[in-house]
Amino acid sequence: MDTVVRMRPMDEPDPRAARRDSEAGGGAGPATADLAVSPFRADRDRIVSSPFFARLGGVTQVVSAGGSGLLHNRLTHSLKVATVARSIAERLLASPDAADLARKLGGLDPDVAEAAALAHDLGHPPFGHLGEGVLDRVARHRFNLADGFEGNAQTFRILTTTDVRGPSAVGLDLTAAVRAAVLKYPWSRLHRPRPHPSEMPVPPRGAAEPGDAPGTGSSKFCAYSTEWDDFEQARAPFAGRVEPWQQTVEASVMDTADDIAYAIHDLQDFHRIGVLQHAEVAAELGGWTANALELAGLDPATLDSEARRPGRSLERMRRRLHAKDSWIVDDDAFALAVARVRTELVDDLLSGAFDGSIEAEQALAAFSARWTARLVDGVLLTPSPPTRTGHLTLRAAQWHEVQVLKFVHRRFVLLRPDLALHQRGQASLVSTLVDALDAWLVDRDEAYRLPRRLRDLVELARTEYAAIARAEPELLVGATGEPVRGTDAVYELARGRAVIDFVSSLTDKQAVSLLDALSGRASQPWSESFVL
Numbered sequence: 001m002d003t004v005v006r007m008r009p010m011d012e013p014d015p016r017a018a019r020r021d022s023e024a025g026g027g028a029g030p031a032t033a034d035l036a037v038s039p040f041r042a043d044r045d046r047i048v049s050s051p052f053f054a055r056l057g058g059v060t061q062v063v064s065a066g067g068s069g070l071l072h073n074r075l076t077h078s079l080k081v082a083t084v085a086r087s088i089a090e091r092l093l094a095s096p097d098a099a100d101l102a103r104k105l106g107g108l109d110p111d112v113a114e115a116a117a118l119a120h121d122l123g124h125p126p127f128g129h130l131g132e133g134v135l136d137r138v139a140r141h142r143f144n145l146a147d148g149f150e151g152n153a154q155t156f157r158i159l160t161t162t163d164v165r166g167p168s169a170v171g172l173d174l175t176a177a178v179r180a181a182v183l184k185y186p187w188s189r190l191h192r193p194r195p196h197p198s199e200m201p202v203p204p205r206g207a208a209e210p211g212d213a214p215g216t217g218s219s220k221f222c223a224y225s226t227e228w229d230d231f232e233q234a235r236a237p238f239a240g241r242v243e244p245w246q247q248t249v250e251a252s253v254m255d256t257a258d259d260i261a262y263a264i265h266d267l268q269d270f271h272r273i274g275v276l277q278h279a280e281v282a283a284e285l286g287g288w289t290a291n292a293l294e295l296a297g298l299d300p301a302t303l304d305s306e307a308r309r310p311g312r313s314l315e316r317m318r319r320r321l322h323a324k325d326s327w328i329v330d331d332d333a334f335a336l337a338v339a340r341v342r343t344e345l346v347d348d349l350l351s352g353a354f355d356g357s358i359e360a361e362q363a364l365a366a367f368s369a370r371w372t373a374r375l376v377d378g379v380l381l382t383p384s385p386p387t388r389t390g391h392l393t394l395r396a397a398q399w400h401e402v403q404v405l406k407f408v409h410r411r412f413v414l415l416r417p418d419l420a421l422h423q424r425g426q427a428s429l430v431s432t433l434v435d436a437l438d439a440w441l442v443d444r445d446e447a448y449r450l451p452r453r454l455r456d457l458v459e460l461a462r463t464e465y466a467a468i469a470r471a472e473p474e475l476l477v478g479a480t481g482e483p484v485r486g487t488d489a490v491y492e493l494a495r496g497r498a499v500i501d502f503v504s505s506l507t508d509k510q511a512v513s514l515l516d517a518l519s520g521r522a523s524q525p526w527s528e529s530f531v532l
């Protein structure tokens with residue numbers, strides 16, 4: 001790719017700072033004026049002021065955000081990601097070579113990276129990833145929405161469409177650079193850009209179709225067809241700087257910061273509440289280290305049949321890395337990463353139970369500070385990365401360490417049957433709630449008593465799908481690829497999108513309270529725990 005960069009004359013507007021409404025002749029009126037002078041700082045402020053941002057305090061990171069308040073929720077997580085993203089950006093800019101490369105690739109501004117990090121989880125539905133999977137199934141199977149639901153695409157929809165910042169504004173009207181920086185997976189599910197990244201010989205991370213659902217498009221993506229115009233406008237300043245399927249540098253900073261933040265704080269959280277036990281983690285890592293050669297020689301069937309014996313799960317993970325990430329995987333680096341995690345996590349942190357003492361808090365804080373610094377020190381900006389990664393990557397040592405840290409969390413927290421039990425209940429709650437709201441929407445007798453927000457969302461989506469039907473009818477397909485034609489069919493899509501928008505914007509607690517009320521289990525009509 002040609003990265004020769006033309007210098008912009010001083011009086012020419014910065015295309016990275018372009019806003020959609022100002023291009024359309026609108027712009028911020030007096031009621032919505034920004035305090036910050038820098039457009040990217042103004043974006044950061046717009047995001048922080050949004051009710052969608054405040055809502056993240058009530059949304060699950062891994063387990064419910066309610067209760068003790070000691071575990072991370074999506075708000076405290078986002079604040080940490082923002083801190084890490086800003087410091088990565090500032091460190092890169094302090095190196096003349098990295099700063100020069102970042103400029104050639106389309107620019108790097110710490111305010112943009114920070115704003116994107118603050119915004120990156122806005123689209124997470126109640127109950128986090130669990131809710132995401134349920135809403136995707138419901139969107140495709142019940143409402144025939146080919147785009148389904150995806151947390152990152154919902155983030156982009158909130159920022160550009162459903163959030164508002166003044167009487168006439170649709171979306172937060174952010175700059176192109178910040179909008180582009182939240183595009184972790186810069187493509188739509190099925191059709192755009194062309195050729196679609198899912199068709200590449202080695203697709204970027206998230207672009208491949210799920211093996212068990214052929215024809216459903218990329219497993220991760222950042223824009224529904226309703227937001228495609230915004231997507232193209234946001235990415236326009238980066239054309240010729242990065243490939244169409246590549247993240248901008250700022251998106252890559254946000255993505256890496258997200259990985260670093262949760263790899264560390266998820267382990268802290270579950271040590272704090274006593275779920276992460278020293279003995280089982282020590283046995284797994286120790287079992288792999290003591291028998292690495294023998295385990296590497298086991299055939300896959302034996303490895304599967306012995307899955308519960310110490311070391312087997314880690315060996316399966318090592319093989320998965322070889323299958324998916326051959327661009328970086330290295331057995332020596334893997335063994336060193338296992339050794340380091342064993343020393344610093346298992347022997348140091350987990351060897352004493354968390355008892356709330358000052359000493360225990362100090363140990364947690366030291367673990368977090370040491371690992372955050374180590375991983376942030378491991379970032380590297382490269383001119384021509386392999387397709388599986390962005391321009392910003394972790395060096396091999398730190399990349400393997402993050403994989404091992406995430407493995408410990410997945411194996412000893414996420415795969416626990418007691419967590420699965422809890423999540424099955426939440427999954428059923430989300431899908432029942434969708435059914436109940438949809439039944440309310442189609443009840444003719446209740447047409448004038450519908451929640452105002454829900455009604456507004458239906459109208460918004462109806463306008464959007466009608467516009468697509470006129471301008472790009474080929475994009476309007478149902479979940480099995482059949483064309484959607486006619487006013488009634490378009491309305492059905494709009495109804496589905498509106499219910500999904502509505503449910504996905506609830507906190508965990510609101511979702512519970514709303515279903516209680518809709519099922520006749522709430523005793524008070526004027527409850528304050530949710531706002532319709």
Ligand SMILES: Nc1ccn([C@H]2C[C@H](O)[C@@H](COP(=O)(O)OP(=O)(O)OP(=O)(O)O)O2)c(=O)n1
Binds near residue numbers: 061063128152220
């Ligand atoms: N099945 C899963 C997967 C992840 N998580 C948790 C672990 C991390 O705390 C966080 C990771 O999810 P993110 O959305 O922050 O990031 P990803 O990069 O994994 O996903 P995406 O790229 O879709 O945002 O969610 C979880 O509880 N259950």
